[in-house]
Amino acid sequence: MTETAPRPTLEAVAARAGVSRATVSRVVNGGDGVRESLVERVRQAVDELGYVPNQAARSLVTRRHDAIAVVIAEPETRVFADPFFAMQLRGISKELTAHDSQLVLLLTEGRADHARVGRYLAGGHVDGALVFSLHLDDPLPGLIQRAGVPTVFGGRPCWSEGTRASGPTVYVDCDNRGGAREAVRHLVGLGRTRIAHITGALDQTSAVDRLDGFRDVMVDVDRRLIVESDFTPGGGERAMRELLDNCPDVDAVFAANDLTAYGAMKVLREEGLRVPEDVAVIGFDDMLPVAEQTEPPLTTVRQDIEEMGRLMARLLLRGLDRRSVRDGIGGAPSSVILPTTLIHRASA
Amino acid sequence: MTETAPRPTLEAVAARAGVSRATVSRVVNGGDGVRESLVERVRQAVDELGYVPNQAARSLVTRRHDAIAVVIAEPETRVFADPFFAMQLRGISKELTAHDSQLVLLLTEGRADHARVGRYLAGGHVDGALVFSLHLDDPLPGLIQRAGVPTVFGGRPCWSEGTRASGPTVYVDCDNRGGAREAVRHLVGLGRTRIAHITGALDQTSAVDRLDGFRDVMVDVDRRLIVESDFTPGGGERAMRELLDNCPDVDAVFAANDLTAYGAMKVLREEGLRVPEDVAVIGFDDMLPVAEQTEPPLTTVRQDIEEMGRLMARLLLRGLDRRSVRDGIGGAPSSVILPTTLIHRASA
């Protein structure tokens, strides 16, 4: 807790370098159109004084903040169990850093926080927002778009009634449905016939899409082979038990994510069933710490989470740049669906 | 990506309410010393116009930002495997929200980023900083303290030579050493005699402190019973293998954290050893998703991670408040060591 010293201003640098404020400003912002000898002199003055621009003053006139908000709306404890957000954040952070922007993190739980987030975003503190983890009937996306902040969503947002915004929605997602299809087809190719699906939390589009992918392949599937769950290991355990009770002849499981698969495999082991001999298991996400640690290692659908984060940031920043050059070349950025890959390990 | 509308200014609100800018400002900042009827009128004008103060303009004059930086310096991928940071962040976020402050997240990897972080903090963008995950010989803490930003560290920082700052250092940590002692004593109480320790990454004080705690109890321990590791599940596996090779008679393991314990238990199971009958295992952290999912459920030393985060934020904010009231009552806040609790589950 040291005392902060008063910081030198542009004026001070100008005085020391024997030039005007305007010239120093030009140098600090790139130095275009300033004689080389002067640039040098100003640079030196900046160094000597340890000058750092005052961001508040700068924002006041430029109306830019070089900061974007990351909103994670996760009322549950899933955030902890799941390295998902950490990886996305890492990707976002990298991209923003490269663009000299800051990351303002807004964690919310419960609706009460929504108003606060809406107010903050509307307050023009940031240039844009990256929004995650939306659930059905969540008023947040509507709130945010109404706040007029450029936004990119992580995962296809689902709109609750009437909150649907007018403008185009930009989001980044992976090909949940296609990935699921590939996983299930792999199980079919293995000769499995009683293939089950443990779903994710169905108030999220990712879970719904994966279920749809499962259904695409297993058209007339026995209803009891689809068990609703919630993306957690505990949920996976419960679902697997229910599955074994109802369909003891199940010979393959496609779980909505790796954590769920982990829970399911735990139950299978407890029940003395071998993976993959008796029951083949496939997960989703390829969360390394989980997928590689299971016994046997988990076959799973890989999505590049960090890349998704990076892409979201890039899309947002590109949109901001474009806007600032008065809608230059090309239209607004549009959504991106990243491909998935099936990673073959031992569990299927 | 909607277009942002021009936002109303104080002036506009003043005009609408038929008062002066100063009065509106007073109302917006609490409304003390303004006639009730006027307050009402101004409030209404604010609502009608949807006025939100311009933070940049405000910061420019007040020199406060209502934002604090959270610096996570984690070059490795540990961040992903470990819900640790997510939980701390949650705690910090809660506390900051309650104080109307924003959280600026600075993720760094590698020394190159350090300069950037130093520059950012020195740039006076935030009122203070919360810094995590320091390793030995890390120049970051020195850099930060020299930047003159009020800082609270997460975990006892270790200073590399010569970077030690002059002022007092404030940090929040749990009682790593005491917790370790309690765990090991518990194993002793169970009648175990060949008690091993798998350490964490010894370039972090938490790992060193836990090792010290182990040594406090196991004074003349067989050197081979201490195996250096790195806080990861994979590291735990390797360490456990080494342990079994060198000391097949080991009958208890105190692992530096739950993840390591998990890896160790995996190897024990593979080797056909029963937990806790043949080898008792204790972890550290009580990371719920891990500790409750192991087989058998893990006995571990619990630290309240979210509370640590919250406390760090509270300490920092308190320091800032105090400073602003010109060093009012009491001195600067000092470090806090939180107690740990041994959670008895089935593994020991």
Add this chain to the structure above:
DNA sequence: CCCGACGGTGAGAGCGCTCCCAGTACCGCG
């Protein structure tokens, strides 16, 4: 030889807000 063009440079006007200080109205009291 004059004029316009052109690369540099500096003066000055704000950006939207807070805060100091001067001003106004109204009260009670001598």
Add this chain to the structure above:
DNA sequence: CGCGGTACTGGGAGCGCTCTCACCGTCGGG
């Protein structure tokens, strides 16, 4: 009735920066 307070309220300066625009010198072309 006037005076000193008390309780508000408004005017204005100025936070540190960017950006427009006027200005200066230099150069080339007519």
